[in-house]
Amino acid sequence: MSLSEHALLGAPHEYLTPMERPTLEEAQAWCRKLATSHYENFHVATWFLPRKVRPHFESIYAYCRVADDLGDEVEDPAIATRLLDAWGSMLDECYDTPQRSMHPVFVALHETVRECGVPRELFADLLHAFRMDQVKTEYETWHELLEYSRYSANPVGRLVLWVCGYQEESLALLSDKVCTALQLANFWQDVTEDADRGRRYIPAEAMAHFGVEDGQIEGRVFTPEFAAMIESLVVGTRAMLRDGGVISSHVDKELAVTLDLFRKGGDAILDGITAENFDVLRGRPVVSKVKKLSLLAGALIAKMRAGLTT
Known part of the structure; x- marks a missing residue:
């Protein structure tokens, strides 16, 4: 065989x-x-x-x-x-x-x-x-986390671009920012689920900076320090999404609709975390069905306005 x-x-x-x-x-x-x-x-x-x-x-x-x-x-x-x-x-x-x-x-x-x-x-x-x-189940530094995202997330965006006919490295680097940000947004959303699997993606250096200990995640102990840490991570992730999002102005309109949809989905996750006052320990913040429908409706309208068909 x-x-x-x-x-x-x-x-x-x-x-x-x-x-x-x-x-x-x-x-x-x-x-x-x-x-x-x-x-x-x-x-x-x-x-x-x-x-x-x-x-x-x-x-x-x-x-x-x-x-x-x-x-x-x-x-x-x-x-x-x-x-x-x-x-x-x-x-x-x-x-x-x-x-x-x-x-x-x-x-x-x-x-x-x-x-x-x-x-x-x-x-x-x-x-x-x-x-x-x-x-590897824990990450010590921001650099380590970005290196992981380089392998776990960024290739997906580059594959999307490649299949759609875009091979320029300048566009790939913008895509990397969006994909890394989407990966990070999911990490901040899934803190408790990852902990249950024995994994921690929040960098230890960020926890040390804000005075947060591992036991708080395991014991679901939410504090102002923990909230400040997650808020900082959310702000940095949102900026990364915004910086990479300019890629949509450099591709055809049909691909731009899809790229915008993924980027806005990432923003929606971050909005959900913010709406919970950054308390990701009491449960996984989710994007509501109403919000998802709103994003899809917006994408459909953008597709129609561009005169695109399936």
């Missing part, structure tokens, strides 16, 4: 490699189903993109979704690392000997690679972040 037939033994059953190679149409349908069933917001956001690039985004999402689950849904870090290494080998197979790829993700992803010329490093960087999660 080939590597791709055995590589994911021990993975969640829905991700096991089939014994027969799927057709491209079957592989793309598999990725589409995964994207629409696991993350509705992704499906909605991609609706604003040109129809011709949607299959590429679905294959990219499927690659990320499976890799993320291999890292997060398998309790034993050693087994998770083995599965992630196998996924990386299958990525190499997709680039080097694509005719051997058996998993639907890589059958579909090869078409994206072939049509768009996507660099392997962008996919490999994402996998590096998932491997990091197996060995």
Whole structure:
């Protein structure tokens, strides 16, 4: 049996490699189903993109979704690392000997690679972040957190740009700011959920600066010092979103609608944290359905005003 037939033994059953190679149409349908069933917001956001690039985004999402689950849904870090290494080998197979790829993700992803010329490093960087999660559960400095985001978040934005035909490094750097900010916003939103998984993304240096201790997160002890720390993190993250958001003025109107939607989604998360007076310890601040509908309606209006169609 080939590597791709055995590589994911021990993975969640829905991700096991089939014994027969799927057709491209079957592989793309598999990725589409995964994207629409696991993350509705992704499906909605991609609706604003040109129809011709949607299959590429679905294959990219499927690659990320499976890799993320291999890292997060398998309790034993050693087994998770083995599965992630196998996924990386299958990525190499997709680039080097694509005719051997058996998993639907890589059958579909090869078409994206072939049509768009996507660099392997962008996919490999994402996998590096998932491997990091197996060995590093706390962050000491802001620099460490930004370095993690370089692998966990920034490649996604660069993939979006690349598939849409934008390869300029100047645009990629703006995208990096937006993607890092979105990653950080999720960290500030998910403080308690991450703590339950034994992870802390708030840098220790920020906690020390504001006089916050680890025990406060574990014990859900909210103090004025903790509020001041989260407020500072939110303010810095919002500035990063704003600085990177100018990218929308440098791309076509159709892509700009989608980029604006993601950026505004990040702002909405930060607004939700602010509305809770920065108390992220009593529960996960959420973006209301009304706010989500408002964002989608705004994006739809922008699309119509630009004369864009699906």
